[in-house]
């Protein structure tokens with residue numbers, strides 16, 4: 029379904045949105061050929077994504093959430109993807125683009141790219157200078173959107189119990 033950009037609303041989400049986010053994640057898995065493409069989140073793994081500088085943003089169309097994106101700032105925690113990027117001197121100035129999901133019926137409106145822009149604005153406002161993300165080499169839609177948004181591929185990693193992931197990064201500040 030094609031939607032005019034002006035009809036989309038971007039709103040910061042709270043923890044009460046976790047069940048809806050998990051529901052959208054399951055819907056995404058249900059129409060995926062290879063489920064290795066995405067790491068499955070739980071209520072627990074999402075719960076850290078609502079306290080600044082981390083932020084979760086929902087995309088609403090006519091009052092219904094049709095997509096969301098997550099910026100996660102792990103600080104010095106091992107989850108910080110910047111540890112694998114040689115030219116990021118201080119990992120605390122880098123956050124992860126952790127997840128973006130667009131409901132299948134609404135794909136093809138460039139919503140992931142809009143979400144990346146929105147999360148970048150939050151990250152800059154929070155004093156972040158870099159963003160990193162990992163994407164499966166099989167996930168061409170996400171890869172193309174990150175490349176179009178100015179991210180570069182740093183290297184290929186084995187993550188999450190042996191799954192191949194390309195590590196992307198971008199300087200934002």
Ligand SMILES: CC(C)(COP(=O)(O)OP(=O)(O)OC[C@H]1O[C@@H](n2cnc3c(N)ncnc32)[C@H](O)[C@@H]1OP(=O)(O)O)[C@@H](O)C(=O)NCCC(=O)NCCS
Nearest residue numbers: 056126127128129130134135136137138139140141169170
């Ligand atoms: C990756 C994702 C967020 C992209 O959604 P999006 O922003 O709507 O995608 P785009 O607007 O860039 O789509 C570009 C084209 O690819 C198509 N497309 C996008 N995702 C697709 C998918 N998963 N399967 C098949 N086609 C897809 C769109 O329909 C569109 O086609 P068109 O040009 O013929 O209209 C979405 O596919 C998704 O939610 N995937 C599951 C979760 C995931 O992989 N997230 C990223 C890793 S964190």
